[in-house]
Structures are given as C-alpha cells and as structure tokens.
Amino acid sequence: MNGVSRRTQTFLIVVGAVMFAAAPLLIASAPNEATMGLVAKILYFHVPVWFMMFLAVFICGIASGVYLFKGRPAADRLAVSAAELAVLFGVMGLTTGPLWARVSWGVWWPWDVRTTLALILEMNFVAYLLLRKYGGPGAEKLAAGVALFGMFNVPFVYVSVNVWRTLHPETTVVPTLPTAMAGPFWWCVVAYFVLFLVMLGGRRRLEDQRARLDELRFAYEEE
C-alpha cells in the first residue's frame, strides 16, 4: 500500500470513528416507530448492515466476473476480500434481524421468503470461502462462478418482500421515512459505508501481501 492509500485509510478511520460516535445520539433522538416502539430502532443498523452486505456481494460478483473472463489476479483478490465482508455483514444482519423479530413479531425466525433467501445468500458466500480455502488448485474459478450465482440472487432477496407479502416491511419503507427518522438512518448508512471501505481496504491489503509472499517464496525456491 503506498503513502496516499495509507493516508486515505487513516482519513476514513477518523471519519468513521466520528460518525459512529455521533450515531447513538442521533438514534436516541429519533422518534419511536408508531406500532413497534423502541425496538424498531434496530432499523438504524440492521438495514445499513444489509446494504453493505449487498454492496460486498456486488463487488465480489463483478470482480469474479472480471477474473473469470479477463483472468486478472487483482480482481480475484478483490473478490475474495469482498466475499469475506459479505459473510461478516450477513452474520450481523442475520443476528440483529431475529432480535427485532422476537419483540415485534413474537418469533425469532419467521421463515418467510425474505429471511430464507437472505440465509441462502449468506450460505452461498460461506460456500465461496470454504471453496477458496479447501477447494485445492483451480478453486478460484469455481468460487468465481459461485459468487456470480450469489450476485444474481440479490435482486430476488430485495424484491421478495414486495412479491411474497409477509410481516417483513416492503421496500417502500426506507424512501418514505419521515425526516426525523431519515436523517439518522442515512447518517448510519454513510457511517457503515465508511466502515465497509476501511474493512475492504484492510482485507485487500492482506490479500496483496499474501500475493507478494507467494512471489517471494517462488523466487526463493528458484534460487
């Protein structure tokens, strides 16, 4: 990582820290949702976490496509970094969701189409990482195919709540949030986006260093 990237990374860490320090105050000052009450404040981190999961899935899917069709190793390194973040943010979403559901719906897990598809998406990227770790030679291309499949699953996860109506709120909720709730919500979305960028930068750096280490090992064995 060169000096400029390191400076950018530091800047993002500072911005993220400031935003996350202010987030609880903004969330606390936002009004309670009329039917669900206090527990609906999980919205301020449950939804941004899923946004980041989808973003990670798209980055992983597009980078995997570039790797498959153009054969660029840098794209593969970006894909594996994003896949790990997809799993991480997916775990966050899959644990915060049931805590919200238990209070507002009376069940931990409703097995509706949205939750089931989201679980499948998460398992898809767990499979990607397992494939990368234990798949042996050539697993990168197989995993890239799995990532593409996962990426095409995202629109189904997103629109599922509009097509198969359940207790899960529709996609119209976020665009129609009242200003007092929309402000803290979008603040949190930006804060999580900054967190995502910092994490992706760090993970990408690890992958780059691993590639350099492999080159070093190869050069050492050649000599």
Place this chain on the structure above:
Amino acid sequence: MNFVLLMRKNRRLRLSDMRILRTFRAMRYFLRGAVLLVALLLIGSQATVIVEATQPAPVEEFVPIGELPEEERLPAAPFLISAYSIVWILAFGYFWMLSRRLSAVEREMVTLTKRRDDATGGTSESSF
C-alpha cells in the same frame, strides 16, 4: 456378544471366520442404528405433539405492540442493546483477526527476505 468375544480370543482365526465376524458386526451396527432411528422418530413425534399442545393459538392478524396485553410484551431495550453490541463485537473481532493475519504474513515476508539476502549475500529493499 459372546460369539464376538470368543472369536477375538481365538488368535488363529481362519479367513471364513473373519468374514462371519465382519458380517455379524455389520448386522449388529445395523440393528443398533435401526433401534436408534425408531427411538428418535418416536421422541420427535411425541415432542411435536407436546409443543403443539402448549403453543398458544396463532394470531390471525398483526397486532401492534402497543395493543398487546402487558404480560405478552417483551422489554425492547435489552434486545436493542444486544443487537447493537453484536454488531460492534463482530466488527472489532474482524479488525482484530485481520490485524493478526496481516502481521503474520508480514512477519513471514521479513523472514523470507532476510533468509534470501543471507543466501545471496546481498540486500533487497522491502517496504511491507
């Protein structure tokens, strides 16, 4: 069972005896498995009946939390705080894991570069 012990004690077993022993063992495992499966099915079916009997009747429509009787309401704050904490535990856990992996790789790079320099007698630039 006694048959197996008898066969084990006899050190001069013939090949045909070994085959009988293996078949006997396989049959024994199969029978144990079948018994276990039947027991699990019976327990499962009984558990379903008990759970169904103790569950309250499903609500047909969505009832806002504010309209629920007090004894059916769950305190929201612990769930909200738990959710927020889980997100931060996972995020910090990930950063910790990432820094450990990164430092392990960089340590290995330094070791390898040093070993290479020692072998060639030269010095190579490294900026990890």
